[in-house]
Amino acid sequence: MSDKAAAKQRFINVFDGLVEELKEILISYKMPQEAIDWFVRNLDYNTPGGKLNRGLSVVDTYAILNNTTADKLSDEEYKKVAILGWAIELLQAYFLVADDMMDQSKTRRGQPCWYLVEGVNNIAINDSFMLEGAIYVLLKKHFRQDSYYVDLLDLFHEVTFQTELGQLLDLVTADEEVVDLDKFSLAKHSFIVIFKTAYYSFYLPVALSMYMSGISSEEDLKQVRGILIPLGEYFQIQDDYLDCFGTPEQIGKIGTDIKDNKCSWVVNQALLHASPEQRKLLDENYGKKDDVSEQKCKDLFNEMGISKIYHEYEESIVAKLKEQIEQIDESRGLKKEVLYAFLAKVYKRSK
Structure with a gap:
């Protein structure tokens, strides 16, 4: 084994x-x-x-x-x-x-x-x-x-509520019955992914192990949040990208974001750069349940160079996160290695 x-x-x-x-x-x-x-x-x-x-x-x-x-x-x-x-x-x-x-x-x-x-x-x-x-x-x-028992309870309650807020915004923004791309924006996307995914998937595991290790100052928790929340956002943007551009063999499932009218990073980038004709094509095809409409959206995303925009974003966010990790104050027991380990799991993953 x-x-x-x-x-x-x-x-x-x-x-x-x-x-x-x-x-x-x-x-x-x-x-x-x-x-x-x-x-x-x-x-x-x-x-x-x-x-x-x-x-x-x-x-x-x-x-x-x-x-x-x-x-x-x-x-x-x-x-x-x-x-x-x-x-x-x-x-x-x-x-x-x-x-x-x-x-x-x-x-x-x-x-x-x-x-x-x-x-x-x-x-x-x-x-x-x-x-x-x-x-x-x-x-x-x-x-x-344990002295940190209440901290654990507080953390679970807070993160649960934050995740539910992210889910609420996701549900009211991406209605599968009524497709309205005017409801989408990168700011909304950012809120959804930070609240729905980043807090419980990235910040929560580290904060829990910090409490158990006796590292619980607000300064340290803040340092960790400042890196893990953007890292969680990057993880979800990567997920959105792979849903559209990854192969089923690669990601282990068939991507459904286009058909499900998801407020994904990919469609938000497209909306940001679309000409009136391209916007019309998106309005007519995004969120439709058929393969032809989905393919039209994918072709448009390829034509618009969304892949290139994603790879540029990835390199810039990773450089920024590394810079932030280097500035971590380790004097109270926090370790840069924790954050580098999380970054290594996400950077250029393919599933």
């Missing part, structure tokens, strides 16, 4: 233990067996799939901040930091179960969306709440005695 696979397996083993802990709590409430089985199935179906990047990065960041590597952490210390990683994965699962219903998506991580599993339907709404509730049950059980 490769080091990467072994690290992932160790992380997943912690999850199996947490499912048992949650099950015990339901048993202590004298919950009927059928409901316990349902909750366990919900946890297993929705939480451990995917790449687990967010959860694993809590462990990796904690190790860097404590001058060690994840495999050198004692089982007790590893379990504690891994629980914070799984708390983010539960938050992600909560968002995705709900998001798939709002978007009427069909598949997620190569399997049917939870609400489409036989017998689930609208029960998935309550199931999403239970995934969120599990976060706080686990935090209370394992961190109640």
Whole structure:
């Protein structure tokens, strides 16, 4: 087993233990067996799939901040930091179960969306709440005695609300029934991706590992936010770009942003540079569910040189982020290496 696979397996083993802990709590409430089985199935179906990047990065960041590597952490210390990683994965699962219903998506991580599993339907709404509730049950059980317990709660509540604000703007801007490109703008796109993705995917993992490492000054959290939020925005812009220009083999799915009328970075760049004729073509074809309209949009994006604009953006944002990382004050225990590790995961990725 490769080091990467072994690290992932160790992380997943912690999850199996947490499912048992949650099950015990339901048993202590004298919950009927059928409901316990349902909750366990919900946890297993929705939480451990995917790449687990967010959860694993809590462990990796904690190790860097404590001058060690994840495999050198004692089982007790590893379990504690891994629980914070799984708390983010539960938050992600909560968002995705709900998001798939709002978007009427069909598949997620190569399997049917939870609400489409036989017998689930609208029960998935309550199931999403239970995934969120599990976060706080686990935090209370394992961190109640720690001085930073309230900081963890505050952080999860704040980031959850920020993500929901991003989702709200995304939903009201990109209505699949009524296509209105006048609603789009790069400023809106920026708000959506920062609030919907950057806070919980980039800032949250690092802030959690900082709290557990005793690095909790507002100055340090601010330094980290100042880099990870633009990095998260860059990650999502890259995602938008790959959705349109990447191949399905490359990104592991068929891009649907054009057909779904998404307020993506690509269409916003096109709107910014479009001639009246090009704008008319976009108005007539963007957000339509057919392949011909989608291809017309893609051809237009190619003709407009969106690819070149993207690559110029990528180089300039990466240069700027490196410059910012170099200016980090490490005097209170924060390490530049944490931020370079995140940048390395994003720069020029192809999936």
